[in-house]
Each structure stands twice: as C-alpha cells, then as structure tokens.
Amino acid sequence: MRDVKVLPPPRPSVQDENAMWVDEQIWGHRLWDAQSPWLIFLEFLTIAESRHRDHALFAGDLLDGAGYPVAVSFKPQRRMHLRNILYNNETLFDVAERYPDDATAWRKWLEWMQDNAQAVPNRDFSYLKKRFNSFKQFADLVGMLRSSTLESNTNKRWSSRFVFPFGSNAIYEDLNVSGAGPSREYIYFGRPGELLYQMLHRSARANELRLHLESALQRRDPCDRLLALMQPEDQGDLQTRSTGYLPYASHPSFDALATDWLSLFELNLPRFDAYSHLATLGALHLMLYQLVVAADRIGSCDPYFVCEVVAPRKTLVRELSGSSYMQNNQLPQQAVEHYVRTLAEKPEWQAAASDPAGFTACRQLMRDHVRWPSDERDYDGPADADALLIALRRAALSRHRQHVANVHRSYGGGAGLVSRRGTNRLRYAPTDELLKTLILANVPTRMEYGEFLTVLFDRYGLVFGEREAQQVLSSDEFDKRAFQANSERLEVRLKTLGMLRRLSDACAYVENPLRKTAQ
C-alpha cells in the first residue's frame, strides 16, 4: 500500500444536492469526463487566480475545528464586458469596415452594444473610446486576441469561449447566459480543475509551485495588459464558490503531478509554451490518479499501459495494448463494487442485517455513508438488507457509468495517450505531442534511451520496450522481438521530432530539444 493519508468525508450538508456519494468518496468531487485538458487547466486557473488575489494561493487548513474537511473557497472572475467584446459581438468587424469615420464607427458600435450586450449591468462600453486611438485599431486588436482563443474550432456557446490565459485579466469562469442572467453550470467546468488545484496544494512541492504560479499570474504580459484595457475598472460583485471534496490529504499521485509541473516551469520556456504541456500533464495525472486509486482499493498492483508506437501493420504490441486498455478500463468499476462490498462487511452493517427488524437501521447506515436511498424513488424494493445492497450496487454502477467511468478514455484521449488511430479499438498509442511533453517533463538535458524508457515505466507505468514489458506481462504474452521493434519505432519517432540522438548501434540519447539549443 502506498503512502496515502485519507480524509474523513465532508459534513452531510456539503453538496447535499448530490443524490449519491460513492464515486466521490473514492476519487473526490469530482472527476468529470466531459472536459478537455485545456478546460480542466482553465478551471484550475480560475481558482488559482482567485486565491492569489486573496493572497491565499495554496494556503489554508485541510480540516476545520470539528475535524471535517475544509472546502477551498474562491471568487472566480466573470469578465462579462470582455467576453461580450470578444465573443458576443459579430458586428464589430462590419462596423470597422463600413464606417471609416472614427466617430461614426464608435457611435454605431456603442449603440449596437447598448442593445445587444448580455449579462452586463448597464451595457456601457464607452470607456473603450478613451483607451484606444481609433476604432479600427480597437477592432484589429480584438481580432488579434480572438486568434488566441482556445479550442476555437469547437462549436460552443459564446459564454463558454475562452481567450488564452495570458495573465490574471484573461481568466474567468464558464457561465451560461440566459434570460435570467449569468449562471454557473457544471458542464464545461465540472470540477476536475478544483481537484487539480487541491492535488497540487496538498503535494509535497506546493511551496515551490506557488512561486512559479504567482509569477505567471503577476506577469505583465502585453496581451494581458491589453485585455485589462478592454475591461472597466469595476467588475461588479463576484460570487463565492467552494471546491469539491478530495478524499486524500496526501497521495503520491499528487506529488508526481507537482513534480512534472515544476519541471515544466523550470525550463523557462518562451511565451506561454509551457501551458499546453501543463494542461496535458494535468489530464494525464488525473487519469493516472483515478486508476491508481482504483487499483489500490481492490488490492491490485499498479496499472501499466502497453503503448503501441503506431506500426503500419497489426502487431502483437497493438493487441496487448488493447487488452491492457480493457483491463485498466475495468479498474474504476471494480473499485465501486469493492466499495459496496466493504460497506456490507462493516460490523455495524453485519449486526443490523442479522437482526430481522434491522432493515431501517441498515437503510440509515447506508444513508449515512452514501447519502442513498433518500426516498422511495431511490429504493422501493423489499425491506431486506441484501436486496438493498444489490440495489445500491446497481445504482452506484449505473451512476458511475454515466461520467466517472469515461474519465480514463476521455482524459487519456485528451492527453494523447488513448486513441483509436488506425484501428477500431481503443488502445494506448501516444501522440507526438504527448511524447514531447513527457520528454520536457522528465529529461532535464539528455538521458540515455534505455533509462528514459525505465523512467516512463517507473513514473507512469508506460511500457514501450522489452525490458519493461517483461516485468508486467506473463511469459506467454511477452514477445521480445515485438517489443524491440516497438521501441525501435519509438526511437525513429523521437528522432524525427528532433529529440533523440543515436551515437552508435549501442547507444542513443533522448534530448530535451529546448535545452539542446540553449547550451
């Protein structure tokens, strides 16, 4: 068993709208599958930015006086003026083109905004006129900033579009804007960013990370300053929110995530080059966290990932990669089943269940633990403890399958590990981008190729070469030649990416391409 410190569950009043509390007790509240690595990263930034504003980044106690976990509270920015300008404003470029006269252009546009802007108190954008030399210039700059929109090719509502997080003036939360005004929906920001924040906060390296994040948030990047210019000084009132529950006070997965983020920060990459890698690593580690926690729960050994370096033809490695995917994909569900079983093994449960009139006690016990069943709609079966357990198992699994069960595929896919490339079956086939991210996070300057494969195996469970495969596969699955060929294909891939140098037939080095040029 790894070195893990488990926290008690939160007060029953916390998130009491949740109909059940099983996945949350295993992994936290919550792993949400329908969110891309970038959106997880942005959600994380809204919390970090707010905490930073309050001089409380990665600060605060884990437990309150009564021994209950404390949720991190934060006031995310909304920046509705900016978002109206950037994303709810199709007329801007028309106006700039149609009215060469500056004064007319401003007037026409401000009028249009007066009628069409949404979710801002007075629809007054006239402050802009003083800040820009001309309407044309303003429009050009809006166009430039819009070009940095993240995931701009997705077809999301305007209030769920995000400008690149250049600095604190660019960070805001996802909202739904409808008749009644902006409201927070947990669809695009579904709380994994909150878990990410807490994981980093609880990692052994939170203090080191804080310095890097602070300087990123304080950075007076021209783009960030420009975004500030587009917004009024008074942003109106903000709402206070609380992060979801994360059940571990410390966990090696948290430290591994933090270590990788630190490595990226320490490379001092130009511009915001590090951010896409941070987003990838965030999603990757959340996925690993889910599987590692699940494997721990059921007492299974650490998950491993047989990675196929895509070959032109079907290979044994592809097959094994597919089955290691299937195997891992089962882990979270097994953890849920295991959780239900453990509940039934509790002495209180056993005592109540053996009492013929104990059903009510059992039901109450279940309610205390998993907040279910709340009423007859949840459970209207016989007054029998075993039947109740079976119903819980069924309900927990069906709830699990809706979202949490898909995290492995969704985050794994988002990070570039899980893919269907060239086949119709899901498996682990890392993309070039992921490989590059892994090299940046693990290779300070250079590393012998074999050692690199060992590091990927030890830190993430990724299996590329024969040496690693031999450790995890049974002798009838293991085929030395197939894995040698796989590792040779990886070598060729890394070489084409400019990240590997072969010295002789016996010696190759993986090189961090950004350090290589910085000698």
Add this chain to the structure above:
Amino acid sequence: MDAGERWIRFLRQYGPLPQNDNMFDEQIRRSASRLGVNPIAFKHPLEDAVLKVFDGSVTPSCLVLTGTAGDGKSHLCSQVWHQLQGDPGRWASNDVYFQLKPTINGRTYTLHVIRDLTGMPDDDDGARYTSKSALLVELSSALFDSASDVLFLIAANDGQLIETWRKLGPVGDAQRARELLEARLMGDEVPGPESRLQFFNLSNVPSARVLELALDALLAHEGWQACISSPHPDGFFGPACPIRKNFELLQTPLVRSRLLDLFRLCDFGELHTPIRRVLMLLANAVLGHPDARERLMLPRDVKEVLAKGTRHQASLYSNLFGANLSATKRESLEIFDYLGRFGIGQETTNRVDNILIFGAEDDNLKHYYEQLIATDPFYGATDRFRSAQRAYVEAPEATTGDRHDFLDMLMEQRRALFFKIPDELAAELKLWSLTVFASAGEYLDDVARPLQAGERVARHLVARLVNGLNRIFTGLLVSTDRELLLATSLSFSGSRVSQLLEDRVAVSARGRPEKVDVVLRKGFPCLEVTLPNGTVRTLKLNLTRYEFLQRVSQGALPGNFSRECYEDILAFKSGLLAAASNQAHTGNTGGADTGGELSFRLLSLDANGNPIDDVVEIADA
C-alpha cells in the same frame, strides 16, 4: 593457388560476408596466416595520441577507448599492451581482464586493463578482483584522486560503457565518473577540476580520413602486383576482367575524390563509418557481383562472368552503393544506408538524361557523350547499352512488362556519371543534382572548405540561410535576408505561422554585438546567432539542414522536405526567443513594455515580400 588468387580470396574476407562480427579481427588474422597474406594495415589516426598516455612524456592517466564496433579499439588496446611490454601470449588468450605493474617516470602503477567491458565476468577465477562492480567503483575513484597509483585502460562500446556505469548506481564516485564519461562522450565541456582521464572516442575520427588511409593501404598492397604480373588465361586480371577494372578505377583521382566528398558530407552529418565498414565497402566495390557466391567474386568466377556477359553487374559504380547485394543485406549495413540517402542513380537532371538517351546522335550533346560515355567501353558505351538505348529511343514503351530495361541501365549510368563528370564540368552539368542534395557541392566548396581554412563564408550564402530561417520563423514568404526576424504567435513560440515580431537581429551591425554568421565549432559548420544582449546560440549546420534552408529560401514549403529539420529549426527559434527575453527580463511579446505605452508589432508583407511591422501603440494609463 597463386599469390594473386590468394590475395583476392583474402580481400574477400573483408567484404559483407555473413560472419559473426565479434570474431572479425580473429577471422582476418587466421585467414591471413592460412593464405600467407599480409593483412591490410595502416597506422590508426589516434595511435600516437593513445601511446603518448603511458610513454612517460606526460603524467600517465586513466585511458578509455570507446567507439562503435570496428573502430579499432582492440587494435589500439593491444598496441598499448605491447608498448608496456605485456606478454603477447597472455594477450592472445581469451582473457578480458589483465593487470600490469608498469613503472613510468620512476613511479610504479597498478594498471587494470579491461579489453571487453561487457565480457568481463562478475567474479574473477584468479581472485584478482572481488567483484566487477567493486572494481569499477574503485577505478571510478581513481579518476578523481591525483595521488592514486591506480590506472586503468578500458576498451568498450560507447553504449556498453555508459550502461555499465549506470548499473553501478550512486556508489562511491561511480555517479561522478559516469557523468564525466557521459560528458566526454557527448563532447560537452567538462567543468570542475581536471580529472585523470584521457578519453578517446574513436567514432570521432572522421570517416573521410579513415577512407583515405584505407584506400592507400588497400591499393598499395603487394597482392595486386602478384595479380598484375600473372593474369590467368581464363580471364582473371586479363584486359576484360572486372576485378582488374574496378581496381584501376579505384586508383583514379576522380573516383577517389568523389568518394571522399560523400564521406566528408557524411562526417558533417555525424554519420560515422568505422574502419571495418570502410574496408567492407572497398572490398565489395572491387569484388561485388550479384551472381557470385555470397555476391562477391573469386578469381575463378571471372570466367563465367565473361562467358555469360554479365560484366556490367560487377561495376564498381554500382557496387559502391551495394547494388550487388540483396535489399535486406544492403539495408542492414549502415554505410549503404548512408550512401543511399544521397539518392545517386535515382536523382537526375533533364540535361544528364538527354546526354545518356540522345547524346550519341544529338549534335549539341555529342561532345559530352563522347567524353563521358563513349570513352568508357567497359561500363559506359557497351554494346548492350547502345542497343538498349536505340530500342528505347524508337519505342519508349517496353515490349514486355511495363518498365523498359533501359531505365535500369540509366540508373547504372547516372551512378557512373557521378564518378566520371570531371570538376571542370561539375558546375555546367550540375553534378550535385545527381544527388538529393543539390547544394552539397556548394556546402563542401563554399562553406566547409573556407571554414576549415580559417576563412569566412561568403555573405550571399549567409544571406540565403537567413532568408530560409526567416521564412520558417515567421511562416510567411518573406524576402528579408539581412536580418533575422524573431517572430512568435500570441501564445506559442513554436507555431507554424507567427505574426508578432519580437525582435530583429541584424546579420551584421557595426558597433553592436548582434550578428548572424556561419562558423566552425568543434570541426562542424554551425550557424551562430549573437543576440543584441550578447547571448550566443548555435545550430549545427549539417548538409540536410543546409539543403533545407536553401530550398526554403528558393521557395519550397518548410513542411515538405524534412520534418526532423523543420522541428529542429523551430526548436532553435524557441531557444533564441527564450534567450532574447530571459536576458531582457521582460518576457513579453511583439513589443516592449515601455513605461505606460503598450505596443504590438504585427508582421505583414508588402507586394515584394518585404516584412512590414505594423506597430500598434496604446497608452496604458
């Protein structure tokens, strides 16, 4: 069997035979003594430097000889053994570990000799060491202790060397020693105090130098005299013998210099060929024939080759590219991979093909044809070629199948032409367009050669490189070539199209440090950029990158040539941007943080491809 036959039989042993590589030296020695022939021998380029370590002229150091298989490690190792009067009988044994107690300059040392690091057993039968790892840890410490009497000589493959030390783990000085070895292997500067280490990476010996030595030794071998003085009546070494012809061709200065050019280009691209492979290439070039046993001719094969009229298949020009070998065999030998990358035979120009196809009849081309093909009745204007050529001109569509025989002959002829076009015609006939690297000649003559002579590279060449870089850096078809445009996108420095201008670096600026130049660093041509803040960043300019930049500057799209090069250049840009902004402590984009002013330099092009930076300034109160 006469002396000539024995020599050829022996030479064949150097060729690409399916024998165990580990036993190569042994096999050569054995067949040399069996056939009574002297092996091909020349002084290793590093011999003097290696022997100097223990000759008393300097304080002796620990000695590591590394490199790839066939670089001559064992050979140099035995030289040292003889130098220190080691017992030749013991050296001839199968033992891999020895101890000597040499006295050098009055001081007696314990010298541990490990001639095969991986083959060394973990425990010694003779109990000379307790365990291999303990011994290596002890030797590690000896590297850093100037008072130590312990010395060692280790010969090992580079990969095995590092792997062995990696397995030792962080015990004693092992970690430090590994870092030192690794730094030496990668050619890094080693900071810190001097260590007692002489490190020779034999793979750093230029292959072109090895080729020269090997060619001289091969061609001067007394075995040839025996062949020449007694040609066989059945054809061997007679006037029609392909072995004899290939031997003669190898002696011609033009063949030699073209082959050397190819090797030099490989060296600049860090494609190293060990001695053993150079000898293999030469033996194959002279003796190769696809119909012979193991595809290498023996004297007795000549008769049949002549009888069947397959002499053209023994052509030196084709054998140099491994055409006599099976595709699998060819692919397994790096040297043929390296030479194959030039695409000689596949690449061509209209002019060259016109000479080959119509030259015999066309008045304008005739004199080229006469000079280059007709004068060579052996592999050039043979009856076979002439008749196929006439048939092709009359009916270009093949009568059987879909590919005309003549097309394969064209390939042979183009390969031959690469070695036949004299220097005077090289520019006129665009010699290097017979390879993938059209700018290779320029790279050798106008970049590498002047740099090695301590001269500068011509300005217009640097300008073209800068232009290529600019097109990649901005993703725009700019024509700028007198300054480097450091451009980025808003968020990501490595994006394909970067329209925000961060900085300009003048190619040469009077009175300021900034400049862009091509210089020689550790023997390699490098592109060196000195930023306005004085920081220097270099990019190794190998042939592929040179060709890439030249092509981009001539209008090719960056994604089309080599992904590897493209990534390298983008990473170089990221490095430049990081260096430029780290030093200035601004960490900003497309303009500077000048007090209350906010400015963005948006890059666009005018009609002539000149970059215009549209500066957008806003007061930021």
